[in-house]
Amino acid sequence: MTAFVLKRLGFAVITLFAVLTIVFFIVRVLPGDPAMAILGDQASQGALNALRARLGLDQPLYVQYFQFLGGVLVGDWGVSMVSGRPVIQEILKVLPATLELTFVSLVLGAAVGIPLGVWSAVRRNKLPDYITRIASLLGLSFPAFVSAVLLLLVFAIQLRWFPVISSGQGTTLSDRLRDLALPAINLGLIMAAYITRVSRSAMLEVLNQDYVRTAHAKGLAFATIIWRHCLRNALIPVVTVVGLYLGILIGNSVLTEIVFNRPGLGKLIIGALNQRDYTMLQGMMVIYTLIVVLVNLITDLTYGLIDPRIKYS
Amino acid sequence: MTNAATAPLSRAAYLRSVAAAMGGGIIKAFNANKTSWVGLGGFLIVVLLAVLAPVIAPYDPLDQNILFRLKPPSAEHWLGTDFYGRDTLSRILWGARISLTIGLLAIGSAMVIGTLIGMVAGYFGGRTDIIVMQVMDVLLAFPSLILGLIVVAMMGPSVANLVIAIALTAVPPFARIARAPTIAVKNREFIEAGRALGYSDLRLMFGHILPNIAPEILVMGSLWLATAIRVEASLAFIGLGVSPPTATWGGMIREGFENILDSFWLALFPSLAILIVVFALNLLGDGLRDAIDPRLRGEE
Numbered sequence: 001m002t003a004f005v006l007k008r009l010g011f012a013v014i015t016l017f018a019v020l021t022i023v024f025f026i027v028r029v030l031p032g033d034p035a036m037a038i039l040g041d042q043a044s045q046g047a048l049n050a051l052r053a054r055l056g057l058d059q060p061l062y063v064q065y066f067q068f069l070g071g072v073l074v075g076d077w078g079v080s081m082v083s084g085r086p087v088i089q090e091i092l093k094v095l096p097a098t099l100e101l102t103f104v105s106l107v108l109g110a111a112v113g114i115p116l117g118v119w120s121a122v123r124r125n126k127l128p129d130y131i132t133r134i135a136s137l138l139g140l141s142f143p144a145f146v147s148a149v150l151l152l153l154v155f156a157i158q159l160r161w162f163p164v165i166s167s168g169q170g171t172t173l174s175d176r177l178r179d180l181a182l183p184a185i186n187l188g189l190i191m192a193a194y195i196t197r198v199s200r201s202a203m204l205e206v207l208n209q210d211y212v213r214t215a216h217a218k219g220l221a222f223a224t225i226i227w228r229h230c231l232r233n234a235l236i237p238v239v240t241v242v243g244l245y246l247g248i249l250i251g252n253s254v255l256t257e258i259v260f261n262r263p264g265l266g267k268l269i270i271g272a273l274n275q276r277d278y279t280m281l282q283g284m285m286v287i288y289t290l291i292v293v294l295v296n297l298i299t300d301l302t303y304g305l306i307d308p309r310i311k312y313s
Numbered sequence: 314m315t316n317a318a319t320a321p322l323s324r325a326a327y328l329r330s331v332a333a334a335m336g337g338g339i340i341k342a343f344n345a346n347k348t349s350w351v352g353l354g355g356f357l358i359v360v361l362l363a364v365l366a367p368v369i370a371p372y373d374p375l376d377q378n379i380l381f382r383l384k385p386p387s388a389e390h391w392l393g394t395d396f397y398g399r400d401t402l403s404r405i406l407w408g409a410r411i412s413l414t415i416g417l418l419a420i421g422s423a424m425v426i427g428t429l430i431g432m433v434a435g436y437f438g439g440r441t442d443i444i445v446m447q448v449m450d451v452l453l454a455f456p457s458l459i460l461g462l463i464v465v466a467m468m469g470p471s472v473a474n475l476v477i478a479i480a481l482t483a484v485p486p487f488a489r490i491a492r493a494p495t496i497a498v499k500n501r502e503f504i505e506a507g508r509a510l511g512y513s514d515l516r517l518m519f520g521h522i523l524p525n526i527a528p529e530i531l532v533m534g535s536l537w538l539a540t541a542i543r544v545e546a547s548l549a550f551i552g553l554g555v556s557p558p559t560a561t562w563g564g565m566i567r568e569g570f571e572n573i574l575d576s577f578w579l580a581l582f583p584s585l586a587i588l589i590v591v592f593a594l595n596l597l598g599d600g601l602r603d604a605i606d607p608r609l610r611g612e613e
Contacts, residue, residue, distance in 0.1 A: 027463075137592065137595050141592040143550075145546075145566065149570055153581070157574060248457075251459060292456065293454060
């Protein structure tokens, strides 16, 4: 177990290092001058040079690279080129809002998706199965911003059940839930579509196993067989997919935050892109990669909890 | 290519038989899950509308008419007009050309590059495989929309840059998809036999392994085309699509979103257009995947 965890950790560190390198060079090599972006194209050459020197952009590329790597290691992710505040502080300020949205959507997606997938598999090739399959395919055909706009149109503008703009700053629990409801439903339903499909196919594989027939033969209750014996074995692919789709969920959360005008990493990254805030962009990529790598690690380690037969060898 | 005297004839005959088998296989795959036909039909209609846009669009998509701003659907403008008085239906028809062009070019190139990388990794194995796939895994760790977002924002929103950004995110999945069946096929007897006859690696890979893994890759292609169209629309919605005034679906939704309180149809119709084409492609790819996936065979 320890060896497995260490191996996975090692791989996570290599991935992170590789991504940091790619991020650094993508941000630096592509066209666009941050000094000009900040000061505008009317700025004098002297002012531009002074700002480049202050930001360290006049240093050779390799010096900037090692400074960047060293900084990331000690938690110094530089200061925002636009606001002048430390990048890590700016990120940590909005990170909880994005994590809250992502986590609630994930829970919602699993709560809707797993039972639907199981139901669909049990009723295979019957009406509920067809409806579920078409609905889930439709669900994953929605670009997140399209479903967000439609939800906003129906529930916030026409029915007025929810606020059109969620502040994300609500203090009471009911305020927070009202703010969170539509964005979380939007992401949660798309996630549910993915989870339904993978739960269904994982259950279909398990339902044909010999031990399921044995369980039926010895007279176990149908519900016990499905929920205790089948689902537990079908969960591994579901967990893998949930881990894999986190990248999609993060991308979708950017779009959702924009439509619902919710504070979070999404709005931060769009602001950074518009202002060519290179240090902020680097920091955002670091945090996104950290999240993805961490979730992959947790996904791998979760297998053992679900299936005690996995020995991490 | 080593056996120049006999290769052309046997190769032509071989390729004919592969094509016939694949043709029969494709029809069979479509019939295995009838929803594939629905998906294909829907997609072809969208392609046809896009190709015929210059002929069937009732107005010029860029023609502004300030007197006819923000009009709801009517007999003159079936889907209404936008903030500048431009005809929404015409813009949706022209926008389809952008979505499909970017999607097809991006996925076409990702399919070729990814398949090549995956086949090389799977065929040669060993260190090549480990290094190549590690690089692919690193690229996969990036959330694709975020990667696309950064590349387009830095390079500027042109058709070529959008194609590059979307293709970049789609290469690793194709490499993964191509690698697994290559490993499975390379140890089969017919490849051993080819090797014994002195066929080159290139000939074995492209003449014998590629036809065997092509169906899976094409199915993935249709599913990823759906993703590419979604990502292009998402980037346009954020403001990183092909620059205005060119009509793009994502850009139209963005403009419609700004007027959503009084003219909801502006965002609604392009949303439905994206949904229809993405859903059709998903139906197509999903049905075909069921048909070629041995684990799901016999399910229908």
